[in-house]
Amino acid sequence: MDISAVNALPYEDFVNIFENVVERCPLIPAAVWTRRPFVSLGDMEAAINEFIDVLPDSGKEGILRCHPDLAGRDLRSGALTRESREEQASAGMAALSAGEAARMARLNHDYKERFGFPFVICARMNDKANILQQLSQRCLSARPAERARGIEEVKKICRLRLQALVLPDAPNKL
Amino acid sequence: MDISAVNALPYEDFVNIFENVVERCPLIPAAVWTRRPFVSLGDMEAAINEFIDVLPDSGKEGILRCHPDLAGRDLRSGALTRESREEQASAGMAALSAGEAARMARLNHDYKERFGFPFVICARMNDKANILQQLSQRCLSARPAERARGIEEVKKICRLRLQALVLPDAPNKL
Numbered sequence A, B: 001m002d003i004s005a006v007n008a009l010p011y012e013d014f015v016n017i018f019e020n021v022v023e024r025c026p027l028i029p030a031a032v033w034t035r036r037p038f039v040s041l042g043d044m045e046a047a048i049n050e051f052i053d054v055l056p057d058s059g060k061e062g063i064l065r066c067h068p069d070l071a072g073r074d075l076r077s078g079a080l081t082r083e084s085r086e087e088q089a090s091a092g093m094a095a096l097s098a099g100e101a102a103r104m105a106r107l108n109h110d111y112k113e114r115f116g117f118p119f120v121i122c123a124r125m126n127d128k129a130n131i132l133q134q135l136s137q138r139c140l141s142a143r144p145a146e147r148a149r150g151i152e153e154v155k156k157i158c159r160l161r162l163q164a165l166v167l168p169d170a171p172n173k174l
Helices: A003-007 A011-018 A027-035 A041-054 A057-065 A073-077 A082-090 A098-115 A128-138 A143-163 B003-007 B011-018 B027-035 B041-054 B057-065 B073-077 B082-090 B098-115 B128-138 B143-163
Strands: none
Touching: A003 A041, A011 A027, A011 B057, A027 A041, A027 B027, A027 B057, A041 A143, A057 A143, A057 B011, A057 B027, A073 A082, A098 A128, A098 A143, B003 B041, B011 B027, B027 B041, B041 B143, B057 B143, B073 B082, B098 B128, B098 B143
8 A cells, every 4th residue: 555545545444554553542543634645654654753742741651551561461361462462572572581571570560660651662673682671771761751762662663563554655755 | 440449550450441431542541540549530530531622633533533433334344342332222323224224324424524533422312313313413513613522422422431430429529
């Protein structure tokens, strides 16, 4: 599907196709449908990012809270969305050693206790060692900085999910 | 569950329990979790309404676009959320005559063509005749008025869904 086909979608199809480009937040594509026509995939991505940016802090934290833990209970119980399952598997989260799993669980717990939202990182752009290292570092951060950092990761995840659904822009549109 | 039990929920449980108090918008309870502790169910409802009110117009339209048509394709295909299915059934939407169904489909189509979002009404507070009459009238309205009217209906639906999940406030909390 190219951006012209995206622009031609009725909102019902648009919302169903893009409902999880931001995890469990169909409200976000449903809102940016108002902004059509998009001149490019980059333009659509920018519209999503701008919508996220104008949300109050509680809304940004709400987006983070719609994300599952990495290697957490939703992975173990099979309750992850398809996108999250594939992303977590690509970063080795589905195949941790017992020691790694215990360390991840402890750090996820500490992070959530401190910030009231989960650690979010673009799993496709990181490996297991990197994720454990960043989680351990980011546990020491401050809430506003982590809120902003988590949202930057949400935008990276969104970009990759969009690229899996829409053909890349022609070079003159970039 | 009373409001004290609600206030004691970790965000994961809070989001999972209240994920559909606004149709397909877990982001909204996930955002208002920041506002705990709630002094009453009314306080929690007010927090949800305030979050909705500060969204830009595109976000309010996005909420409406997360709602299914009344007596539409999601009802016929069995794709409705549990809450919507029960609400539509209570208003007789699952048992329309062929003539009523055809009229509803035509009016829903006209409404969406005009406004770019679906007709939303609190089905539990209306019957079939009333819904058809209001849909036919509201097709003649203007977009800003319909956006506001739809959001008022979303808040009524949300109130009833909250009341199905949380015990009523004690009289001194009302």
